[in-house]
Amino acid sequence: MTVEFKDVSKVFDDGTLAIDRLNLSFELGEFIVLLGPSGSGKTTACRILAGLEVPSAGRVYVDGRDITDLPPRDRGMSMVFQNYALYAHRTVYQNIAYPLRVRGTDKSKIDALVRATAKMLDIERLLDRRPRQLSGGEAQRVAVARALVWKPKICLMDEPLSNLDALLRLQTRTELKRLHNELRTTFVFVTHDQEEAMTLGTRIAVLNHGRIVQFDTPRRIYRNPATRFVAEFIGRPAMNTIEGEVHDGVFHAGEIRIAVEGQPDGPVVLGVRPEQLALDKPGATAGVPFTADVVEHVEPDTLIFLKNGDVSLVLRALYDVEGIEAGDQVRVRFAPETLRFFDLETGDRRP
């Protein structure tokens, strides 16, 4: 069973182009993440799938069936909203039961389903409370329970963790992954947090300016970013990028010279991940010289911010680095197979 966006575009009344000819297709059972910065169109795409927005162009299909004009209640999808959208005047129990009541489920079955779902989300003791009395984390679980109680085919989540504090966010993230493994419901998850995306998704669609820039598994996105944008968006810290020129197999940027393979002459953007840079032993003469600007000990790693002229780099040492301090001169080695190249104009990855 497939979900497919076909050439979907959305222009809002004030003229903003939110989504530009989006094409995306995925199978049921996946945990799809729509990732991107604000304004990238990820929420709009999610809402179009839900039926809360109508596309200006293009169609949406589920399992071959055109659902573009169907109202939300006929699509078999549920949604968890960023600020939970609970019904303030009803108890938690009534909130969770609402979709079942509205869809005409047998009264006898409602109670069992509500309690089972509440148990799954560990909120049984809250069933008689009102939304006003819940903490953020609890309210969010109720929202998730309400979205899952009637066993929809697809569960959409629009930045559900954004309003939680950092620790709660991590905990809930793990629980969501567990839920997905247990239930095998398709999740479509919208977020701007790349770490969330990387940990949760089976596949991630990275969006920017209303278009999908890359749609792949987290690992492949990390290792082979399709564009400079993806490279600079994913990873903490993100990939280093240096603008420069290649002459005869050597990359020039300011005073820096790096030997490269298989790149034609001309301007290019060089990318390398912080953990793929190697710090040469003190006293070595082979690597590229840099001055250490700031050293951060993020136990157990060390982040060293390096500068050479106008070029700044971050180096992540996955081991304990002794004795490097701000102001020290060091040498850095670039391994050719770790280097990535992007076109200066378009940002696309070069083979």
Add this chain to the structure above:
Amino acid sequence: MKQSWRIAAFAAVIAVLVIALLPYVWIILTSFKTRVDALSDTPIWLFTPTFKHYPTVFLDKGYLPLVWNSAIVAVSTTVLSLVIGAPAAYIFARHNFKAKEDLFFFFLTTRMAPPISIVVPLFLLFTEIGIIDKLIAVIIAHTSFNLSLVVWMMRGFFADIPREVDEAAQMDGLSRVGMFIRVLVPVAAPGLAASAILCFMLSWNEFLYAFILVAFEGRTLTVGIPGLITPHGTLWGQVAAVAVIATLPIIVFTTLVQRHLVRGLTFGAVKG
């Protein structure tokens, strides 16, 4: 939204607006009709206007002072209500004390007081102290309901201003009173303006207190209207002219500033 609903809605709105505005338009037209046209048994929509009713009633019959009286009363009661009411509203917004909600309820109930119940003792009282038939009597009477209005409205406006503004002003060296006058009042200016407009409007439009508490000298414009309806017949052109002057300034003015009014008119029941 389906197109057919849109059209039906549009038609309904037009119908409602016509019903709402036509009566008023009619009285304005009447103020420009000759006696013959006004009393015609078939309604006349197109006619040659006459402007003589206005000078006749306001100059010849001496109704101009009534406009002046209405203005004085409205302005005075507005100023008085704001000056007394805004500080009180501030206290309700910022401070907590045991009797607070009860006291606030007391303020609210004064708005509920039926004028007919209050005007009788006021009449007797003012006659005793000799201010009957003076404008000050009406000003005081109007302030009795405008004050609670100001307190009710301004409490919400002051409560919306974050406490940090108070505190920053005090850290900058102002006393609490100074902070209120120099900082809070300017910040709450939109709310004060809205309250002022409402007070002015309610006072200008008020009838009963003005009718009972003044006999002749201190008549306001609203009181002038029944005077022109006599058992011997009514000069509709003239009384229409008075009604127009009694209402048009308010309509024009509030239309211009209506954006600020909505909050007050909904009595702050709804946030934003």
Add this chain to the structure above:
Amino acid sequence: MRGAFMDRYISVWFLTPALLFLLFILVGPFGFMVWTSFTDLSFALPDRDGNLVGFDNFRRLMRDTLFWDSFSLTMRFMFLAVFAELLLGFAIAQVLFHHVRQRRFVLTLLMVPMMLAPIAVGLIWKLLLQGDFGMVTYYLRKVGILGDQEVILSNSDLVLAAIIGIDIWQWTPFVVLVMLAGLMSLPREPYEAAVMDGARPLQIFRDITLPLLRPIIALVVLLRGIDAFKEFDKVFLLTGGGPGSATELLSIYTYRMNFRNWDLGYGAACAFMVYFVVLIMCSIFYKAVYWNEGRPTARTDRPT
């Protein structure tokens, strides 16, 4: 330092003028009215200069069929007018909210009737409903609703309906205004959640809109109810309470007692009753709204 002196008791300085003013201008007169209601004060009859007569006036009030007729008339007026205004106002607000873009413009025009001086409203409709040259009378006769010689304002069967209709004309814009503000303040998310939960428009209206609007509806009912009960100006000008006493609302009856008959002792008792009923209505409202939620404005979620 003067600043510090005033600061310490700022609550006192700021509150007292308002309290004092109301004490003298409302509480005082109210007390005086209560006292007068226990006297036989009259400006019309000699010897009646305010001797205490105990509960005589109230006993008379209980037996006064005219008073109670007026009371029931006023109640009928209030219930019918407010009910109609609520339904109509809500309907118009819904239409404006869902289907009309230029809401502000429409509202500005719609607000005209309620901003007119009520005495002028009386005048306008007196003109429109004239038997010989009233525009509305003419068209009503033309479409057959009104007989050729019928005059609404002289017809005791129709005149109550007429003043209710005029009240609706005057005050429905107010209901529209408050309801629209209420609808616009409703949070959007519970609606989208309900849509995603599978609810149909009617269910959404019943389960989400109405409960969230309850405090606002209650406020409208209270404000309009009390104002309708107190109604005086336009009816006074339109009919003076007539024909006969077909439109003699309670405030008009009280006015007649005090300022036509000059029977001030009894008139004060009437005035007291009016005030008393209004106070009861206020209390019922307060209990109804503040009891349930704690605060009249609804919130859907707490920030973390």
